[in-house]
Amino acid sequence: GAGVSQSPSNKVTEKGKDVELRCDPISGHTALYWYRQSLGQGLEFLIYFQGNSAPDKSGLPSDRFSAERTGGSVSTLTIQRTQQEDSAVYLCASSLTGWSTDTQYFGPGTRLTVL
Amino acid sequence: AQSVSQHNHHVILSEAASLELGCNYSYGGTVNLFWYVQYPGQHLQLLLKYFSGDPLVKGIKGFEAEFIKSKFSFNLRKPSVQWSDTAEYFCAAQYNNNDMRFGAGTRLTVKP
Numbered sequence: 001g002a003g004v005s006q007s008p009s010n011k012v013t014e015k016g017k018d019v020e021l022r023c024d025p026i027s028g029h030t031a032l033y034w035y036r037q038s039l040g041q042g043l044e045f046l047i048y049f050q051g052n053s054a055p056d057k058s059g060l061p062s063d064r065f066s067a068e069r070t071g072g073s074v075s076t077l078t079i080q081r082t083q084q085e086d087s088a089v090y091l092c093a094s095s096l097t098g099w100s101t102d103t104q105y106f107g108p109g110t111r112l113t114v115l
Numbered sequence: 116a117q118s119v120s121q122h123n124h125h126v127i128l129s130e131a132a133s134l135e136l137g138c139n140y141s142y143g144g145t146v147n148l149f150w151y152v153q154y155p156g157q158h159l160q161l162l163l164k165y166f167s168g169d170p171l172v173k174g175i176k177g178f179e180a181e182f183i184k185s186k187f188s189f190n191l192r193k194p195s196v197q198w199s200d201t202a203e204y205f206c207a208a209q210y211n212n213n214d215m216r217f218g219a220g221t222r223l224t225v226k227p
Contacts, residue, residue: 033215042119042205043217091159100147100209101166106159 002026004107006092012113013082021077021110023092029105031098032075034067037109038088046090049075050098082114117143119208121218128196129226136191136221138180138206148189149207150180151217159205165189176200198227 005024013019025032034046045059049069060066064082069075079086089109095102122137140146150162163174170182180191189206206218 035217042121042219043207045215093159103161103164104215105161106151108158 004092004094004105006090006107006110008110009108010111010113012115014115015084016081018078018080019082019112021079021090021112023075023077023094023107025073025075025092025094026105027073029094029096030072031095031102031104032069033093033095033104034075034077035091035093036061036088037091043091046077048098079112082112084114087112087114117141117208117210117214117216119206119216119218121204121206121221123221124219125222125224127224127226130198131195132225134191134193134196134200134223136204136206136223138189138191138218139187140189140206140208140216142187143208143210145210147209148180148182149209150174150178150189150191151205151207152202153205153220154202162191162204196223196225198225201225 007022030051032049035043036046037043047067048056064080067077089111091109092107093104095104119140148165151159152162153159162178163172163180165172165182173179178193180189182189201224203220203222205220207215209215
């Protein structure tokens, strides 16, 4: 079946603009994660959605970052007033139940460049 | 805060050489451990994972990893690498359902 998809694959924006990144998880997966991979850094956890529960936003770096997940499926990560340090690859992953024993399946990522 | 460290930033090997990539994680109670691989131009894929039981875990493509609890380590090994193993390798530790920590990654270059 189809894997996790993300769009756009690349996004170039100017400093101060808002951007929206989209993630389509694997159908039937209840858990969805957003990560950020900055150049030379490991993956950094941003936010986690599990079913209808309130999301865990503990990894969001600032209040300029927000995410929502509509209908328990598609998720959008929004970055307001982008800064150059926001440049990174943003990865989305989904898992069937969100339990720690579940495998997370990653999307191809969105490469964000803030000029 | 929990963290994962990978000792090698870039490893260069010739084909048929043996590989060992180091990974250490910080203590945090029960932890699940993973190795992911990202081939050039592709997305992250799971190589292997450890939850419990036999500390020697075998994954895809001939990779294995050994969980050593006393050393908080989960090193990745392969007896004989191939050119196609050229990729970036990430170690990860999951401390609860939503607290997954990744190492900075190790870039492996295998020379033909």
